[in-house]
Amino acid sequence: MELHLRDKHVLITGGSKGIGLACALAFAEEGARVSLVSRDAANLAHGQAQVLARFPQAQVHTVAANLRDAHAALSALNEAEGTFGPVDVLVNSAGAAKRTPAPELTPEAFADAMQAKYFTYIHMINPVIHRMAERGQGSVVNVVGNGGKVASPIHLPGGAANAALMLVSAGLAAAYGEKGIRVNAINPGLTLTDRLQEGFAAEARLKGISADQVMQQSISKIPLGRMALPEEVANAVVFLASSKASYITGICMSMDGALNPIVV
Numbered sequence: 001m002e003l004h005l006r007d008k009h010v011l012i013t014g015g016s017k018g019i020g021l022a023c024a025l026a027f028a029e030e031g032a033r034v035s036l037v038s039r040d041a042a043n044l045a046h047g048q049a050q051v052l053a054r055f056p057q058a059q060v061h062t063v064a065a066n067l068r069d070a071h072a073a074l075s076a077l078n079e080a081e082g083t084f085g086p087v088d089v090l091v092n093s094a095g096a097a098k099r100t101p102a103p104e105l106t107p108e109a110f111a112d113a114m115q116a117k118y119f120t121y122i123h124m125i126n127p128v129i130h131r132m133a134e135r136g137q138g139s140v141v142n143v144v145g146n147g148g149k150v151a152s153p154i155h156l157p158g159g160a161a162n163a164a165l166m167l168v169s170a171g172l173a174a175a176y177g178e179k180g181i182r183v184n185a186i187n188p189g190l191t192l193t194d195r196l197q198e199g200f201a202a203e204a205r206l207k208g209i210s211a212d213q214v215m216q217q218s219i220s221k222i223p224l225g226r227m228a229l230p231e232e233v234a235n236a237v238v239f240l241a242s243s244k245a246s247y248i249t250g251i252c253m254s255m256d257g258a259l260n261p262i263v264v
Contacts, residue, residue, distance in 0.1 A: 003242035006031035009084040010241070011077070013067060013124050014094030016043035018193040019143055019237075022230035023091050024051050026238045028058040035080035035087075036062045037124070038094065059084065067094050068115050073123035086135060089241045090128045093143040095120035097158030099199040101206040105156065113157030118164050129172060133179040139241045142169050143233065144252070146187040150260050154202040162187070166252045173250030182249035184240045189256025190218055190227040224257035 010027045014020035015036030024034050028051050038044050044062040051060050061083045065076035081087060097113035121142060132138030147155040148162025169185040176183065190196065200211040200218075207214065219227060233255060239245055240253075254260065 001244065003030055003238065003244055005089075005238070005242055008032045008088040009035065009081075009086060010089040010091060011035040011037065011080050011087045011124075011128070012091045012093060013037045013120065014092070014143075016040065016047035016062075018093070018195065019188065019191065019230045019233050020091070020093035021047045021050065022234035023093060023143075023237050024060070025054060026231065026234040027089075027091075027241075028055045028060065030238065030242075032089070033059040033084045034061070035084060036060065037065055037067070037076050037080070038062075039064065039066050067120035067123050070119075070123040070126075073120075074127050077124065077127055081131075086131060087128055088138060090124065090138070090140045091143065091237055091241065092121040092124060092140070094124075096195050097155070097161055099154045099158065099202040100156075101202055102153045102156060103206075110157045110160065113161045114164075117158055117161035121165055122168070125168075125172070129176060129181060129183075132181050133176055137180045138182075140169075140172070140181070140183040141237045141240050142183070142185040143237065144169070144185045144187050146189045146254055146256050146260065149187060149252075149254065149262065154199065154206055169252060170250045177249060182240075182245070184245075184249060185252040186233060186236055186240070187252055187254045187256070188228055188233050189254070189259050190222070191233060192227050192229055196227075222257040222259050226257070228255060228257065 010032045016038035041064040063076040065072045067073045095116045097117045145162045147159035173183040200214045203214045204211045
């Protein structure tokens with residue numbers, strides 16, 4: 001299937017590992033020019049090396065930036081566009097709120113979750129979408145999380161940030177559709193990434209059982225019988241970013257293996 005992504009400039013926040021890195025690999029396979037933005041330069045170098053090992057001809061640029069800072073996000077965008085030109089596709093996969101059992105929550109935990117998850121996305125979306133609007137085209141895909149739809153006792157601050165991002169994604173799709181811009185969100189459920197263990201540890205403390213027991217209990221509830229792989233989420237991101245999804249905008253798509261079969 002021709003997705004018309006060759007030579008497109010794709011900027012991926014949180015692109016050094018996990019779902020973000022899986023997205024980088026998927027877009028590189030399609031021949032896109034990929035900019036990876038993350039806080040840690042060492043992680044970025046490692047991620048870039050993994051992409052080039054798989055696709056030696058790929059064009060990959062990295063920018064280290066703390067996206068909690070709006071000025072740092074703008075500087076990262078300017079550097080990326082200075083290398084590969086205007087951003088055609090923005091994929092946000094940066095930041096993650098800590099999972100914390102409800103009895104351990106503080107007001108600061110809620111504030112930190114908004115900084116870690118919500119504002120790391122907003123600080124990049126805002127300048128990118130304004131530039132896309134000036135050109136009359138562009139696609140944004142936000143990797144959010146099903147915690148914004150289904151409240152979890154160990155993920156309330158992060159879930160609140162996710163819910164806010166879902167609303168922003170749908171709202172921006174409506175606001176910028178006439179400018180030729182599509183905005184969509186994907187809400188993964190349990191996915192095999194490094195962040196998974198933090199969530200299991202928090203739930204284990206809440207239930208008084210081991211993290212391995214939490215994992216097995218969680219998997220047993222998923223109708224597909226397993227967790228998602230990062231590349232499976234990336235495949236959905238690439239499709240939504242592509243010309244094959246040209247009339248899909250404003251959706252918040254769940255990818256949880258039918259764990260929460262909700263009609264929306």
